[in-house]
Every structure is written in C-alpha cells, then in structure tokens.
Amino acid sequence: MHVLPALLAEIPFWKNPDYLKRAAITLLILVTAFLLWRLLRRGRARLDDLLQSKRRTVPPLHIRGLQLLTGSQIVSALSLLSLTLFYGLALLNVIVALLLTFSQFPATERYVNLVLGWVLTPLHDLYYGFLASLPNLITILVIAILTRFILKAVSFLFTKADEGAINLSPWVHRDVALPTGQIVRAVIILIALFLIAPRIPGTGSEAAKGLSVVIGLMVSFGSSSTVGNVIAGIVLTYMRPFRVGDRVQIQGTTGDVMERTFLYTKLLTPKNEEVLIPSTKALDGNITNYSAQARSGNLILYTTVTIGYDTPWQTIHQLLIDAALKTEMVEPNPQPFVLQTALDDFYIHYQVNAFTAHAEAMPRIYSELHRNIQDAFNAAGMEIMSPHYTQLRDGNQSTVQGPLKPKATRFRVAMD
Structure with a gap:
C-alpha cells in the first residue's frame, strides 16, 4: 500500500508542477486540432453537396464563342479544388498540432x-528576395503597361491607314499598312523584352545565361526555314506584287489571292482548290498579276489561230475582231486588234488581242472567245488550219462545219 505513493513521488510530474x-x-492543442479537423471535414461535405446540387445549373464557360468547359466539367474542377x-489544410493542421505538442517537452x-x-x-529568403526584387518588378510592370498602350496606338494608326482614314504615304502605302503595323508591333515587343529581360530575377546567373544560349541555338537551327519564309514574306510585302483578291499566277498556279x-x-484556283505557296517559293519564281491592269480595263487576253495563205488577211482580221467584240466582258474601247505572229509552211499565225477588266473571269472569257471564233469562221466558210491532219483526204475539199460545207466526193490514190 505504501509502494504507489513512493513511485508517484519519484515521477518528475509530481516533483515539478510545470509539467x-x-x-x-x-x-x-490536440482537442483544438481534432475540432478543426472535424470542422474542415464538415465544411468540405457541405461544399461538395452544394456543388453537386448546382451541377445542372452551372452555365458552360465560353470565350469568344468557343466553349472551353461544360457546366459539369466546371463543377468537377471545383470539387477537385475543394x-x-x-487535404492541404488538414495536413497543415496536423503539422502545426505536432509542432506545438513537441514544443511543450524539453526532450523534443x-x-x-x-x-x-x-x-x-526558405520563406525568409523568399520574403527578402521579393523585397530586393521589388524595384525591378515595378519597373517591369511600368514597361509592360507603356508597351501595351504603345501597341494599341500603333494598331489604331495602321488600321486607320488600311481603311483610308489616315494617309501615311509616301512612307507607308495603304495596301501594306497592316503588314507594316505587324512589323512595328513586333519591333516594339522585342525592345520591351530587351528592357525587361535584365530585370527578371535570376536572369543574371550563369546557369540562366547558359540556358538562354542553348534555347537560342535550338530556335536558330530548328527554324531556319521559318525565318527565311518570314524574311521573304517581308520582301514580298514591300514589293507589293499583288493584293488580296487579285488574280495571279505564282509558281505555275493561277488563282485569286x-x-x-x-x-x-x-490562292483559290478557278476549280475552288486552296493552294498554299511558301513565301520563299513565291520570291524565287515569277509572279504574274492579271488584276493589276484589269482594274483599269487594260488587261489583254489573246489567242492564236492558223489560216491558210489563200485567204485575204484583211478578212481574217475583221472576223477575229468581230468575234472578240461579241464576247461578253471584252472592252469595246480600246478596240481588239490582230497581230500576224508567224508565217508557217502552210498557214499564217493570227493572234487576236482583246481588252478586259475582269481578270477573275479569264477562263469563261477565253471559252466564249473561242466559240465565237469558230462560229465566225464557219459562217464565212473558212477553215482553221489546226490541228494538223494526218489522214489522207482530198485537199480540194473543205472541213468547214455547217450548211456551207461542200458535198464530199471520192478520190483515188494511184500507187506505183
């Protein structure tokens, strides 16, 4: 019976009232941590119930007409976040409770x-590092705000120049105003980056410099063709060989820009085929712009026929001019004209030239012009000497189509 008081007397708890x-x-501390954990658990359960009840009523997330997330996906993301x-607050609660508990005993x-x-x-280092970087961060913010205002002003200026509200000629023509604006914006952004880069925390270290060099080399070697295309595109822009909507021929492909x-x-070809031509390819070859002269009605469409020597050239000239004038979308003034381009063994080359203001309708104009030429020569009883005939036939008989075609007669070929 006297053993227990003796043992209790030996325990420091009873010797030192501070225990x-x-x-x-x-x-x-433990009770408070337990109550906080229960409070967190209950709060999460209520929040989860609230989110599940709103799953069907939460509207989807749209940005400029593009649906990024449905309402169900938004609720699921919020549930995962909660x-x-x-778990983060629960872990923090446990850590704080353990630290406070162990701090009560000298042994721990x-x-x-x-x-x-x-x-x-680390928190101390981050705090004082942030304070040391605060002037640079404020400078970066000021540069970013100024750059944004300058970019908006440049965009407004060149957009108005493209619309014709502002005249920047002779320095910048209207048809290259938007590309010039893009170049100016890119230069402004590069200048801003050069001003910001030295002020970014950590950019002064040797590791960061080495990483920048490696990334620069990778970009240089990996995008050499892209850089070449950009340079060729800039050259083409200021050469102004065509506009959007022009009928052109590039690298053998004809279409509208x-x-x-x-x-x-x-390019969109007359057969509704979309063709992408890299800027380097366009710069290396010939570019034919049909719309440049068509806008003033001076585009010349031409085609060639071959007629025998027995037909007066004055008659052929008149037939070709009449056929051209009957063609829709051919300009009567200036009047079509005919050139005799070659004197061949059996026929003469006559080239009819007609003016038009409709470059986009070239295939249809050519087709109608060829039909009118055929009708004019058939009506006049004249034979177009192409294509060449390889079969034997009576040279005295004509191949003219229509009611004026002479009646065919037989002929005999004598063989020795």
Missing part, C-alpha cells in the same frame, strides 16, 4: 526548432 501546465496545453484544399523541443528552420528559412502572310500566300 501539469504543459500537459494541459498539450491536451488543449478536395485538394481540404530542439527537433521543433530544426523543423521550423527547414520551413522558415485569299490570304497573304509573312509565311505563305493562299
């Missing part, structure tokens, strides 16, 4: 200081 205070504080936040107090050092030292960028030119 009772420490035990009470420890118990209070779960992550719950040094471990608490060690762990706090691991956590607080749908889009022109620094990297490529997009």
Whole structure:
C-alpha cells in the first residue's frame, strides 16, 4: 500500500508542477486540432453537396464563342479544388498540432526548432528576395503597361491607314499598312523584352545565361526555314506584287489571292482548290498579276489561230475582231486588234488581242472567245488550219462545219 505513493513521488510530474501546465496545453492543442479537423471535414461535405446540387445549373464557360468547359466539367474542377484544399489544410493542421505538442517537452523541443528552420528559412529568403526584387518588378510592370498602350496606338494608326482614314504615304502605302503595323508591333515587343529581360530575377546567373544560349541555338537551327519564309514574306510585302483578291499566277498556279502572310500566300484556283505557296517559293519564281491592269480595263487576253495563205488577211482580221467584240466582258474601247505572229509552211499565225477588266473571269472569257471564233469562221466558210491532219483526204475539199460545207466526193490514190 505504501509502494504507489513512493513511485508517484519519484515521477518528475509530481516533483515539478510545470509539467501539469504543459500537459494541459498539450491536451488543449490536440482537442483544438481534432475540432478543426472535424470542422474542415464538415465544411468540405457541405461544399461538395452544394456543388453537386448546382451541377445542372452551372452555365458552360465560353470565350469568344468557343466553349472551353461544360457546366459539369466546371463543377468537377471545383470539387477537385475543394478536395485538394481540404487535404492541404488538414495536413497543415496536423503539422502545426505536432509542432506545438513537441514544443511543450524539453526532450523534443530542439527537433521543433530544426523543423521550423527547414520551413522558415526558405520563406525568409523568399520574403527578402521579393523585397530586393521589388524595384525591378515595378519597373517591369511600368514597361509592360507603356508597351501595351504603345501597341494599341500603333494598331489604331495602321488600321486607320488600311481603311483610308489616315494617309501615311509616301512612307507607308495603304495596301501594306497592316503588314507594316505587324512589323512595328513586333519591333516594339522585342525592345520591351530587351528592357525587361535584365530585370527578371535570376536572369543574371550563369546557369540562366547558359540556358538562354542553348534555347537560342535550338530556335536558330530548328527554324531556319521559318525565318527565311518570314524574311521573304517581308520582301514580298514591300514589293507589293499583288493584293488580296487579285488574280495571279505564282509558281505555275493561277488563282485569286485569299490570304497573304509573312509565311505563305493562299490562292483559290478557278476549280475552288486552296493552294498554299511558301513565301520563299513565291520570291524565287515569277509572279504574274492579271488584276493589276484589269482594274483599269487594260488587261489583254489573246489567242492564236492558223489560216491558210489563200485567204485575204484583211478578212481574217475583221472576223477575229468581230468575234472578240461579241464576247461578253471584252472592252469595246480600246478596240481588239490582230497581230500576224508567224508565217508557217502552210498557214499564217493570227493572234487576236482583246481588252478586259475582269481578270477573275479569264477562263469563261477565253471559252466564249473561242466559240465565237469558230462560229465566225464557219459562217464565212473558212477553215482553221489546226490541228494538223494526218489522214489522207482530198485537199480540194473543205472541213468547214455547217450548211456551207461542200458535198464530199471520192478520190483515188494511184500507187506505183
């Protein structure tokens, strides 16, 4: 019966009343941590119930008409975020409770200081590093704001120049106003980046410089063709060989210019085929612009027929001119004209030239012109000497089509 009081007398708890205070504080810490954990758990459950009840009523997320997330996906993302936040706060609650508990006992107090050092030292460094970088961050913010205002002013200026509200000639022509604006904007952004780069925290270290060099080399070797296309596109832009909507021929492809960028030119052929031509390819070859002269009605369409020597050239000239004038979208003034381009063994080459203002309708104009030439010569009883005939036939008989064609007669070929 006297053993228990003796044992209790040996326990430091009873010798030092401060242990009772420490035990009470420890118990209070554990109870508080438990209550906080229950509060977090209940709060998360209520939040999850609220999100699930709103799953069908949350509207989808749209940006400029493009749906990025449905309402169900938004609710799922918020639910995942709440779960992550719950586990993070619960873990923080446990860590704080353990640190406060261990700090109550001298035997474990040094471990608490060690762990706090691991956590607080990086936070201390980040805090003072942020304070040291604050002037540079403010400078970066000012440069970014000024750059944004300048870019908006440049965009407004060159957009108005493209619309014709502002005249920047002779420095910048209207048809190259938008590409020039893009170049100016790119230069302004590069200048801003050069001003910002030295002020970014960490860019002064040797590792960051080495990484910048490696990235620069990778971009240089990996995009040499792209850079070449951009340079060729800039040259083409200021050469002004065509506009959007012009009928052109580039690298043997004929079509209307749908889009022109620094990297490529997009053509729509008469067969509704979209063709992308890289800027380097366009710069290396010939570019034929049919619309440049068609806008003033001076585009010349021409075709050649071959007629025998027995027909007066005055008659042929008149027939070809009449056929051209009957063709729709051929300009009567200036009047079509005929050139005799070659004197061959059996026939003469007559080239009829007609003016038009409709470059986009070239295939249809040519087709109608050829039909009218055929009708005119058939009506006049004249034979177009092409294509060549390889079969035997009576040379005295004509191949004229229509009611004026003479009646065919037989002929005999004598063989020795």
